[in-house]
Amino acid sequence: MKLTLDSLAAHLEQRLLPAYLVCGDEPLLTAEAADAIRARARTAGFTEREVHFLDRGSDWDDVRASAGNLSLFGSRRLLELRLPTGRPGTAGNNALSSLLERNDPDLLLLVLTPRLDRDAQGAQWFRALESHGGWVPVWPVEADKLVSWLRGRCRRLRLEVDEEALALLAERTEGNLLAAHQELEKLRLLAPSGAITLETVLASVGDSARFDVFRLSEAVLEGEADRALRVLAGLRSEGTEATLVLWALTKALRDLWGAVSSRGGAPARARGGWQRQSAALDKAVRRAPRLSFRALTLRAARADRMIKGRLQGDAWDEMALLAVDICGRSAVPAPRSMFK
Secondary structure (H helix, E strand, O other): OEOOHHHHHHHHHHOOOOEEEEEEOOHHHHHHHHHHHHHHHHHOOEEEEEEEEOOOOOOOHHHHHHHHOOOOOOOEEEEEEEOOOOOOHHHHHHHHHHHHHHOOOOEEEEEEEOOOOHHHHOOHHHHHHHHHOEEEEEOOOOHHHHHHHHHHHHHHOOOEEOHHHHHHHHHHHOOOHHHHHHHHHHHHHHOOOOEEOHHHHHHHHOHHHHHHHHHHHHHHHHOOHHHHHHHHHHHHHOOOOHHHHHHHHHHHHHHHHHHHHOHHHOOOOOOOHHHOOHHHHHHHHHHHHHOOHHHHHHHHHHHHHHHOOOOOOOHHHHHHHHHHHHOOOOOOOOOOOOOO
């Protein structure tokens, strides 16, 4: 039986299969799925747990012996097998297939592996497990779904987080769900009331970074290139995350585009301390006709790729060019592509 992370909880409430396979390369989600199965097993009386780490060259005799031995107190047992390569070899294939065919009501099998490719899914042991038990494949959360995932996590933690704060969290933790989970746990401590704003997220990074990021945004919107470069240099020297700095610049760019696109070209008024920059937006809107928003977007995308190691170059230099471009004082030709 093939299960998903979303359907696993409902499935476990209704029944407990004799075997489960949890496979995937996302540590947080695979660990949570395995924890849910272990918890359900304990409530069903599987109070003993044995863990075996196995690979292609391991001796499976210990596993067979463990499965065949009766518990000293006659309790039910959870036999957990961790396969770092996902390929147990011939001996492991035979041993797993034999265990699954036994259908012992006092033995629950939990197999943990990394993501399995098509060949691994064609192995005899995999087909036997899928036939007698449940298979839970775990897939990474794509970048465009990360905000939605964070929103769901916040509901579970009873946190009320505004959209700007979620967007910043997503940018800072993309590709690392464990870090995202830890950030939410930290935010829950910082805001006992459960209300998380953009300022709360920035405060968790550090007060100095928070205020400098605000000053950087204000400087580029006001067109003060020299001041923006000084703030940018200060952020770099203090070890501020490049991702956070780029977020501040792109946020300023989005605010400017929103102001230009609004009816009559008037700056959009919005809530929050971050957007109390009406005067700066007024100045930016007046010089907006001289700016190429396409070129600015490409420059921001290039900096993002540099930060992630997908494009050669210094992301801080690219962000300095972006800041100067937003100020309307471009000194380097605008990029024609984000890839070079």
